[in-house]
Amino acid sequence: MVSSTSADVVIVGGGIVGVSTAYLLAKEGVSSVIVEKDSVGSHASGFAYGGLSRPRGTGPNVPVLAESWRLHERFGTELPEETGVNTEFRLRPSLSLAFADEEAAQLRASLDWRRHEEGPSVRWVDAKEVFEIEPRVNPEAIGGVYVEGGGDVEPYRLTLALVQAAEREGATVRHGTVTGLRVVGGRVRGVALEGGEIACETVVLAMGPWSAQAAEWLGVPVPVRPLKGQILRLQAPGDPFRCSLGYAGDYATTKPDGLLWTGTTEEEAGFDDRPTAAARDKIMASLLKMVPSLEDARLAQQTACLRPVSSDGQMLLGRAPGTEGAFVATAGGRQGIMLGPGMAKVVMELITRGSTDVEIEGLDPARFCS
Numbered sequence: 001m002v003s004s005t006s007a008d009v010v011i012v013g014g015g016i017v018g019v020s021t022a023y024l025l026a027k028e029g030v031s032s033v034i035v036e037k038d039s040v041g042s043h044a045s046g047f048a049y050g051g052l053s054r055p056r057g058t059g060p061n062v063p064v065l066a067e068s069w070r071l072h073e074r075f076g077t078e079l080p081e082e083t084g085v086n087t088e089f090r091l092r093p094s095l096s097l098a099f100a101d102e103e104a105a106q107l108r109a110s111l112d113w114r115r116h117e118e119g120p121s122v123r124w125v126d127a128k129e130v131f132e133i134e135p136r137v138n139p140e141a142i143g144g145v146y147v148e149g150g151g152d153v154e155p156y157r158l159t160l161a162l163v164q165a166a167e168r169e170g171a172t173v174r175h176g177t178v179t180g181l182r183v184v185g186g187r188v189r190g191v192a193l194e195g196g197e198i199a200c201e202t203v204v205l206a207m208g209p210w211s212a213q214a215a216e217w218l219g220v221p222v223p224v225r226p227l228k229g230q231i232l233r234l235q236a237p238g239d240p241f242r243c244s245l246g247y248a249g250d251y252a253t254t255k256p257d258g259l260l261w262t263g264t265t266e267e268e269a270g271f272d273d274r275p276t277a278a279a280r281d282k283i284m285a286s287l288l289k290m291v292p293s294l295e296d297a298r299l300a301q302q303t304a305c306l307r308p309v310s311s312d313g314q315m316l317l318g319r320a321p322g323t324e325g326a327f328v329a330t331a332g333g334r335q336g337i338m339l340g341p342g343m344a345k346v347v348m349e350l351i352t353r354g355s356t357d358v359e360i361e362g363l364d365p366a367r368f369c370s
């Protein structure tokens with residue numbers, strides 16, 4: 001049976017970007033319908049590590065990062081109050097380790113631009129101080145970069161809290177798969193679902209790694225693909241880690257659930273999001289390089305999910321080219337939890353005011369149309 005209904009704004013995708021958009025729109029008095037093909041937070045937004053870092057250096061995503069950091073801090077108190085869901089937002093220092101002179105040189109070189117990070121203290125620590133900070137680190141470590149002022153959050157709880165808070169203020173969630181847009185005279189008039197349509201004049205495409213499907217709907221390239229990543233949650237002996245540890249793109253931290261979360265991988269595996277033994281072994285090897293005494297840690301859970309990444313590595317954020325009323329917000333990549341709220345703010349402002357104060361040059365979805 002074909003059903004029809006209408007909405008002010010339809011948001012396609014119930015990941016961090018979609019639910020943050022619904023929440024911020026609701027705060028401005030704009031109701032929305034989130035259409036989700038599976039369930040809210042059932043993909044990367046529910047299974048990410050949840051590391052949050054402050055904006056640093058230069059690059060097109062820095063203004064969005066800055067906005068996002070402010071929102072994460074706000075959400076850290078606002079959402080638990082509004083929903084009773086503890087999102088486990090916390091400030092947490094991190095220690096990036098070096099084991100070889102070349103790694104130390106690379107980390108030291110990053111100090112210059114990291115010193116400009118808003119707020120946190122960033123410094124080189126020698127081997128002695130590394131072991132004072134976290135005595136279980138591999139004694140072969142020759143030093144590291146210690147950063148205070150970053151943080152983390154439990155991504156599933158954050159996504160859940162955002163959708164619950166949005167629903168309280170008038171947003172609704174509808175289960176379904178969006179199959180296209182109804183565009184009349186270059187303007188969005190509705191969103192087509194399997195078995196129905198929602199009439200609307202505004203649509204936000206927050207479809208994560210599935211965003212490339214929208215290329216056909218919009219008639220423009222949307223070069224976004226999935227980049228698989230995996231995480232282990234371990235029951236580890238001993239006290240919680242005192243900070244988040246990092247080495248060569250991998251990380252480990254004790255989360256408030258008492259488990260040691262560690263990852264990750266970057267795999268070009270299409271839409272296959274099944275955990276693998278090869279990834280488990282790779283992640284364990286990296287963890288043991290950082291903390292050899294964890295050999296006996298017990299695997300509690302292994303998760304795999306898909307990051308949305310674009311062909312040039314930057315987000316697609318703003319108006320969809322050529323289709324009035326359509327907005328694209330995707331490709332947060334390895335920082336999608338961090339960036340999600342800021343991306344949502346940009347979209348909310350474009351919808352409610354027609355412009356945004358956040359600098360988004362370099363992120364325009366139209367950059368792929370030539």
Ligand SMILES: Cc1cc2nc3c(=O)[nH]c(=O)nc-3n(C[C@H](O)[C@H](O)[C@H](O)COP(=O)(O)OP(=O)(O)OC[C@H]3O[C@@H](n4cnc5c(N)ncnc54)[C@H](O)[C@@H]3O)c2cc1C
Binds near residue numbers: 012014041044213227
């Ligand atoms: C292992 C791993 C660790 C990570 N760690 C971190 C971290 O520490 N910090 C950080 O900031 N980021 C991290 N990320 C990245 C982050 O998880 C993602 O960038 C982010 O969750 C993407 O959010 P999203 O809302 O864009 O997409 P998603 O969470 O994928 O949500 C998109 C949603 O859209 C739905 N959808 C798609 N197409 C349709 C359709 N046609 N109709 C209806 N619904 C549709 C999907 O079902 C999905 O639920 C990590 C990612 C991975 C894989």
